[in-house]
Amino acid sequence: MQIRQTNQLFNFDKYPTFEKDIDLKQRAWIEVKGKAIETNVRQLRSKLSKNCQFMAVVKADGYGHDAKLVSKYAIKGGASQLGVATLKEGIKLRSSGVKQPILILGNLYTKRDLIISFRNDLMPTISSIRECLICNNIGKHFGLKFYLHLKVDTGMSRLGFECNKFAQQFEKIKSFENISIEGIYSHLSSADEPNSLDPKSTTQLQMQKFQELLKQIYFNSNHNIKIHLANSAGMLLNKDFHFHMVRVGLSMYGYSPLSKKDKHLSLKPALFLKVKVAFIRIIDKGVNVSYGAKFVSSRKTKLAVLSIGYADGVPRNLSGKINVIHNNTLYPQVGSITMDQMMVDITGASDIKIGSTMVLLGSDGDKTISPLDWAKVSNTIPWEILCSFKNRLPRLQVD
Ligand SMILES: *Cc1c(COP(=O)(O)O)cnc(C)c1O
Secondary structure (H helix, E strand, C coil): CHHHHHHHHCCHHHCCCCHHHCCCCCCEEEEECHHHHHHHHHHHHCCCCCCCEEEEECHHHHHCCCHHHHHHHHHHCCCCEEEECCHHHHHHHHHCCCCCCEEEEEECCCHHHHHHHHHCCCEEEECCHHHHHHHHHHHHHHCCCEEEEEEEECCCCCCCEEHHHHHHHHHHHHCCCCEEEEEEECCCCCCCCCCCCCCCCHHHHHHHHHHHHHHHHCCCCCCCCEEECCCHHHHHHCHHHCCCEEEECHHHHCCCCCCCCCCCCCCCCCEEEEEEEEEEEEECCCCEECHHHCEECCCCEEEEEECCCHHHCCCHHHCCCCEEEECCEEEEEECCCCCCCEEEECCCCCCCCCCCEEEEEEEECCEEECHHHHHHHCCCCHHHHHCCCCCCCCEEECC
16 A cells, blocks of 8 residues: 555656756756857958958867857858867867868877878868878878868967978978868967057067068969968957958857957857756854865855856866856855855845756846956966866757
């Protein structure tokens, strides 16, 4: 009799059991607005001249947003090329059905990796004659041309041919019959600095070097080669940086890298970081909260325990420095952020319950918290905040 009653209460045959049964919104998750990406790309493209192409940079899983999703909406918004950092990222995009040209921005230096790149129709970035030779041999072997971009170093001292020696090397590279030079590019190191339009700034010096190089090699006859230099900051600085293509990451995701705001640009953040309240407790005055007892309550305090921590990618050094939004109200995070959880002071709130959703990044009502805010208080940059989010956080498209 007892057992029959239990079975009526819980139909165990139909009870969820598997990983797939877990509601992805029961703990912490990232919501991505595809439409925001699309609108941002469209808006940014309106700043380019008609023939200038837009490469959507979707490295590091689309700055933490999900590269496949970002690519889809960036292409809808008019991106005609995609940029990734690694071979694996490129292959993943190709196998998801992306048809657009994909440039690998990192360096492939083994024959094996270059063959894999070739066979997946990905363009490598080439910084030396040695790599050109390997690519030419691969092309020759398959009886085809290997499409690639050449990179020159104009002041970043990272990848790229040495600027002064490039013109000479370029003559040699042009004679390789089985490679097709699709682009020549360089990368700006300091375009997001406030002084970057001053004539003597690092950015202007890089620009001068790049233009001198182009004069040496380009104006002769190499019409089909795309010249590109600008990242988000370079693109937003002014048109001189655009050339034939811009490589845009951060601003496509909705954040301007420039400290000066452009009134004609209203970028929309595509990422929302949300979390559930997993537990609520009330503590007396003078009670320690979290590891190291760094926070001690100064009054009777109502605490919400949120199920998100540094193992999800919320930097621990944000402890006690951020707010969380619920119903258009900001609540301060208190005590050390732990691996999987953090506490928030919700004293006075009557509308927050176990299972309530709080917003860590994004907006709710007229309150907004941006990765730029987190970056400022944790002494880093928004790029690092965005690509710190771990796979433990599901990415869910909302539109
Ligand atoms: C990451 C990257 C970009 C995009 O930079 P943002 O500042 O995010 O726009 C452009 N070019 C190269 C080579 C990169 O590595």
